[in-house]
Amino acid sequence: RLQCGVIGLGRFGTAVATTLLNLGADVIVLDKTEEKAENFRTTPAIAIAGDATNELALREAGIPNCDTVIVAIGKDIEASILITALLKEMGIPLIVAKANDELHGRVLAKIGAHKIIFPERDMGIRTAYSLITSNILDVLELSKDLSISEIKTPINIKGKTIKDSKLRERDKVNLLAIKRNGKIIVNPEPEETIQTDDTLIIVGKVGDIQRIQK
Amino acid sequence: RLQCGVIGLGRFGTAVATTLLNLGADVIVLDKTEEKAENFRTTPAIAIAGDATNELALREAGIPNCDTVIVAIGKDIEASILITALLKEMGIPLIVAKANDELHGRVLAKIGAHKIIFPERDMGIRTAYSLITSNILDVLELSKDLSISEIKTPINIKGKTIKDSKLRERDKVNLLAIKRNGKIIVNPEPEETIQTDDTLIIVGKVGDIQRIQK
Ligand SMILES: Nc1ncnc2c1ncn2[C@@H]1O[C@H](COP(=O)(O)OP(=O)(O)OP(=O)(O)O)[C@@H](O)[C@H]1O
Ligand SMILES: Nc1ncnc2c1ncn2[C@@H]1O[C@H](COP(=O)(O)OP(=O)(O)OP(=O)(O)O)[C@@H](O)[C@H]1O
Structure with missing residues (x-):
């Protein structure tokens, strides 16, 4: 978990x-405002009131044991930066931080956040896409069966062309794209050779994808 | 357009x-702050400085001719509500409004917004999903290009097999699924015949999908 x-x-x-x-994770929430922490006391979360710029408060809340910590403080830029630096020092494996603007985001990345979220900007981009093309999630929600996944190349198809890999005929999955050296090849040609370090972005029924991943 | x-x-x-x-729409931007409008004067947008709570300003900016208007004002809740009401009166076909919180969202919906966006809440939900599952949207975001769309069957491929339709070779799109009589056929076989009333769920680059839809 x-x-x-x-x-x-x-x-x-x-x-x-x-x-x-809701997705089943174990969650610790920490906020300096008592009422905010109080809102979570009826949930399975461990809810602590405290100032996260204080390393002792972080330790007492159990933050050092977390796999992932999300720094969700936007307005107090200084606090978000200090807290991120403390988490980095604690060796938290994945630090996700919300940024107020591009500059704030660059600073957070420099001092150790692994992933920066820009909620207003990112929802703006998604809203525009959903106005122009129908949103993937809407479409995929029509078919609860359908799942998309990024997988390492299975050993038995390394070096084969997509055609010869028989991903579609034998494994019943659709190869949407190949990720190679950080670039994405969308709808690759059937003659494309699958390389050892490629990751494959595939679509299919949940069960078929899980079978391939074994 | x-x-x-x-x-x-x-x-x-x-x-x-x-x-x-970027997606090729014609865009009018309206903001009461001159510098904000000025930022868009080097783009193809029509950029107007003006107070959108003033119906005359909306008309002079050309807003009544818009298919879709996005009300992207968060802090000034009263302004966002007044503007939404004016747009409703103008008969704008799709009004999308950003809400500051749930109550604000309910009011906007009541007075005429067709779609309410909660950027912080929605990005919070998506961020949580991306931490737990290899989220489709992360995968799709890796390729800003990649888009999925549900389209009516183009006339020139009705009655053809998927293989003969050449959706992949000629149109560069990947047929993920066929929707027929409310059911979804995922990863259909190449020999499947495309029927007149089918809708096709296709994946490809935004530009290629838009070309097919013409
Ligand atoms: N040093 C701190 N330690 C713990 N919690 C803090 C600290 N500073 C701020 N907070 C808490 O962080 C929460 C969010 O802060 P803030 O309102 O600044 O962010 P925001 O970006 O506006 O939030 P939203 O996600 O609604 O956009 C508040 O509940 C506040 O009490
Ligand atoms: N009556 C109005 N007419 C036109 N523009 C307005 C009006 N009121 C506010 N604006 C503009 O709307 C913009 C966004 O407003 P505001 O900062 O309140 O929203 P926000 O929700 O904080 O923005 P963000 O999207 O960054 O979260 C500002 O540039 C402001 O000048």
């Missing part, structure tokens, strides 16, 4: 924590 | 407008 910490219970932090709980 | 209006050039509004321009 994933052990997650969420620091800051604004709209973003609250949504992260609530969704993580 | 889609005619869009974006009112309010905060982080969300700016991202919506910029992305819509």
Whole structure:
């Protein structure tokens, strides 16, 4: 089970924590405002009131044991930066931080956040896409069966062309794209050779994808 | 071409407008702050400085001709509500409004917004999903190009097998699934015949999908 910490219970932090709980993760929430922590006391989360810029408060809340910590503080840029630096020092494996703007995001990345979220900008981009093309999630939700996954290349198809790999005929999955050296080849040609370090982005029924991953 | 209006050039509004321009829409941006409008004067957008709570300003900006208007004002809740009401009166076919919180969202929906966006909450939910599962959207975001769409069957391929339709070779799109009589056939066989009333769920680059839809 994933052990997650969420620091800051604004709209973003609250949504992260609530969704993580719904998805079965173990969650610690930490906020300096007592009422915000109190809102989580009826949930399975461990809810602590405390100032996360204080290393002792982080330790007492159990944050050092987390696999992932989300720093969900936007307005107090200084606090978000200090907290991120403390988490980096603690060796948290995955630090996700919400940024107020591009500059804030660059600073957070420099001092150790592994992943930066820009909620307003990213939802703006997605909103525009959904107005122009129908949103993938809507379409995929029509078919609860359908799943997309990124997998390492199975040993038995390394070096084969896509055609010869028989991903479609034998494994019943559709190869959407190949990720190679950080670039994505969308709808690759049947003659394309699958290389050892490629990762494959495939679509199919949940069961078929899981079978390949074994 | 889609005619869009974006009112309010905060982080969300700016991202919506910029992305819509990149996707080929005609965009009008309206903001009461001159510098914000000025930022868009080097783009193909029509950029107007003006107060959107003033119906005359909306008309002079060309807003009544828009298919879709996005109200991207968060902090000034009263302004966002008044503007939404004006747009409703103008008969704008699709009004998308950003809400500051659930109550604000309910009011916007009541007075005429067709779609409400909660950027912080929605990105919080998505962030949580991406931490737990290899989320489709992460995968798709790796390829900003990649888009999925549900389209009516183009006339020239009705009655053909998928193989003969050449969707992949000629149109560069990948047929993920066929929707027929409300059921979804995932990864259909190459010999499957495409029927007149089928809708096709296709994946490809945004530009290739748009070309097919013409
Ligand atoms: N040093 C701190 N330690 C712990 N919690 C803090 C600290 N500083 C701020 N917070 C908490 O973080 C939460 C979110 O902060 P803030 O409102 O600044 O972020 P926001 O980015 O506006 O939130 P939203 O996600 O709603 O956009 C608040 O509940 C606040 O109490
Ligand atoms: N009545 C109005 N008419 C036109 N523009 C307006 C009006 N009121 C506010 N704006 C503009 O809307 C923009 C965004 O407003 P605001 O900062 O309140 O939203 P926000 O929700 O904080 O933005 P973000 O998308 O960054 O979260 C500002 O640039 C502001 O000038």
